[in-house]
Amino acid sequence: MMERPFAITLEVGSSRANKTGSWRTQRPVYVDRLPPCNDACPAGENIQGWLYRAEEGDYEGAWRVLMEDNPMPAVMGRVCYHNCETACNRANLDEAVGINAVERFLGDRALTSGWRVGVDRPGRAGRVLVIGAGPSGLSAAYHLRRRGHAVTIYEASTASGGMMRFGIPAYRLPRNVLDGEIQRIVDMGVEIEFGHKVRDLMIEMEGGGYDAVYLATGAEIARNAYIPAGDSARILDALSLLRSAEGMTYPQLGRSVVVYGGGNTAMDAARTAKRLGASEAIVVYRRTRDRMPAHDLEVEEALEEGIKMRWLSTIKKADAEKLLLEKMELDATGFPQPTGEFEELEADCVVLAVGEEADLSLLQNVPGLDMSGGIVHVDSTMMTSYPGLFAGGDISQAERTVTAAIGNGKKAARHIDLWLKSGGMQAGLPGDPSDKGYHQAPSGERHRIAGWGDLNTWYYSDAPATVRLKLDMVRRQSTFDEVVLGLDENNALFEARRCLSCGNCFECDNCYGVCPDNAVVKLGPGMRYEFDYDYCKGCGICASECPCGAIEMVLEET
């Protein structure tokens, strides 16, 4: 006799014989969408991927996902301008997820715990020369090393880090953090030759026995602005001010310092001047605040520290202890025009922060390079028109941030690797339209971005962002101690769990629970779900109740 359920006496047939899937006119399908944070990241990080690990408290796992794309999370968690947070859908709900803060937490945790990564593909591979040990060069070296290539970096100065050391003040990026993350790369077997300035790249390429070269010398020649100046006027450039703040002897700035320019370097220079003893630091900029190229956060922090701003002003003349400013006004196109109105401003010293240029002189003998606009032009594989010479970072692009430089380094490393494997033939990645490297459909096309409208935000509990504490003001104005403080484990976990997982299933069981027809099969932890199309009637409740927009309804073919 057949085993029957408790208290069942009559043999009956099951309704399973009735395949209700035949009623369906549309079917749900699981999709993966590109999270807006990942899409926005110039370093191509899989942000949602590492947050997912962090949400479970698996910080090392999270860090390892992060390291697939970015070898310097602790640096990035401090100096990145976090386009990811600007793109974050959660901003529409309450506030963006503090991605940058969690990244810093993970990076710091890795440094204190001594987590390391190894070489993924050991064995004989190519020899690659990297020129410049800044963020882009270090990133390329790291990624090439993970792929098993031998890497040597030529660095003109006596220390590595490039702009991270000589351009970004210690109050934003403590040097022990920078040193720790660079050392981890060096420990993988990357060689750095300090004091090796490359004057003629052709000679190095022909004589060095390298299979490929990555050029990442950056842009560190301070641009000049012509200012008629009296004999006793003191004028210096922002980069040398920042550089000298790195050393032991600080420049004599005087009591009142004027910084000329409106970019991030200008903010750094003004804040550094204040820390070096200037009682007053004033930024003079020819346009308005909303047109300033400096990042909003940096302007905000500068204002907090008592930096003054003179908008719509240019310096006409500099003399000892005083400047002549001309007032400007914006014309219809937003360009500043002189008004003929003048005023005087006291200043013991003027610091020029009007931009940086790349030194291209080492490329003089490389045939056929396109260097128009003061940058080295590269193709979609980061290669210049000279075979085997790749370039990235500030020398090759307009977006001059550490994050973009690190992203360039990663992208170049992938293409150098492919180029070497193909025996030096031109080789792009198939279907690699933007090199975001994450959530690519099998066809190689990028997934559609998960927008706000794809989400059912009812399900996300209300949790405003964690505020990162800042150093108290007296110490901010007088020391180079780090201004923005980090998260501890509790609030890092909280912050990670604010992620909405836009566009990608995070196994909340909603579809499995809300199907009136039991037509969703739960496959187990980490395996997600699948639809039982024999019974799914196509009502669409699963799609409309999916919090993260990972289910799409598509019409059945008739």
Next chain:
Amino acid sequence: MAVAYRQVKFYQTGSFAVGGRLLDTPERTVQSGMTRTNALTLGHRACQGCGEALGARYVLDAAMHATGNKVIAANATGCLEVFTTPYPETSWQVPWLHSVFGNAAAVGSGIAAALRAKGRTDIRVVAQAGDGGTVDIGIGCLSGMFERNDDVLFVCYDNEAYMNTGVQRSGSTPPAARTATTEAVGDEPGNPWGQGKDMPRIAMAHEIPYVATATVAELHDLEYKVEKAMEYRGARYIHILVPCPLGWGSEPADTIRLARLAKETGIFPVFEAEKGEVIAASKIRSKVPVEDYLSLQRRYAHLFKPARRDDVIGAIQDSADRNIRRFGLLGEV
């Protein structure tokens, strides 16, 4: 009044979603488990997006979980019976009896009496019916079951009309709703305004051990109430709002959304009561006007065109606001 069940906040979806890897196992719902009973299995013939099919599985799976799988269900005639048991098929994976339309409560009482005679205190009884079988045809038997305090959990799946026979009005149909018997014609189109039958409060008036309301939109709350009901002996009543795409003229995909809106507007108060006293009410999380709920349903289409009936919409808003006052539905969630 306290929150009905322990809500988990800040964990991505907290306890709003069905499950979630960040919740400890006891904090996940029965429905999230891979070994849930599936009391109502594959192949049943409910319409696309049926709220009642969903609600019945939620309730019986939770009751099975709470009792160690020892439940006998009595089921009144109605949609739930018709779409699950066309001979010779059944969708039920629990012991299940079909009663006639009006006597599910009496059949439940009989099963309970038989179990008592056999000394089987471990086996529990659930009687279930739609709103017609509860508030109209079955109210006599149900009131008797309450009055005798028989050891039965009675569950009403309220879809606010006789849907199975073609959407005729019931004592639970809300004012102004169009049904086959309350056409949207005349000065007062749709179901006339009256007292209706507020069955949860009628049940409370019997001062039985436990009365609760729930919707298919908040699963944690629903399961908490079913499991809690199984802790009592005596008569218990749970009234569950189950949107009906066919009768309400709504999109099948909007079933849970509508249940959620019914609660968030105040139209359907979600609360629990012991011995006639309300002990907890679920707060409204983000209050919305009743129009958001009404405009998704074609049974209310005549309130918006050809001419907008602000008087009727306003009156419905007033009754929602009365619920909000009566049950204290606003305040810290």
